[in-house]
Amino acid sequence: MNENTSNPHKAVISLTTGLEDPEKVTVAFLVAVGAAEEGRPTLMFLTKEAVRLAVEGVMQGVACDGCPSLPDLAKRFEVAGGRLLVCSICFDAKRLDQGTLVSNAEIGGTIPMWRWIGDGCATTFSY
Incomplete structure (x- = not known):
């Protein structure tokens, strides 16, 4: 496998699943953390139940034995410069409070993503 840590291509990870499937959330965040820690500008586009993951205190738990904790993955993603773009339609439909968003999250839709x-x-992944 070729190693290229200076790749300027952006990474976009689309995540629709929330804590109802913590293993899927873990995999999506592992991919996002890997991209961000390797220096790629990285955006996670959160839709459906995943919008809840952008609310302070929601990313809790460990998906499986040997998996990193969800709070640790979220922190690593933020420290590496990763950004969360939270679907405005999904967020509003769930009547969530924008004042409770984590610091690296913002509300937006597909136009801000593009x-x-x-x-x-951009390299894209969808979970």
Whole structure:
């Protein structure tokens, strides 16, 4: 496998699942953390139940034996510069409070996501 830590391509991870499937959340965050810690600008687009993960205090627990904790993954993602874009329609439909968002999250939809990607390339993953 070739190692390229100076790759400028952005990474976008789309996540629809919340804590009802903590293993899927763990995998999505592992992919996002890996991209961000390798220097890629990284955005997680949270939709459906995943929007709750952007609320302070929700990322709790460990998905499986040997898995990193969800709070640790969230912190590593934030420290590495990762951003959370939270679907505005999904967030509002769940009547969540924007004042409770974690510091690296913002409300937005597909247009802000496409603006963030811009004209360059982006590697995408969907969970």
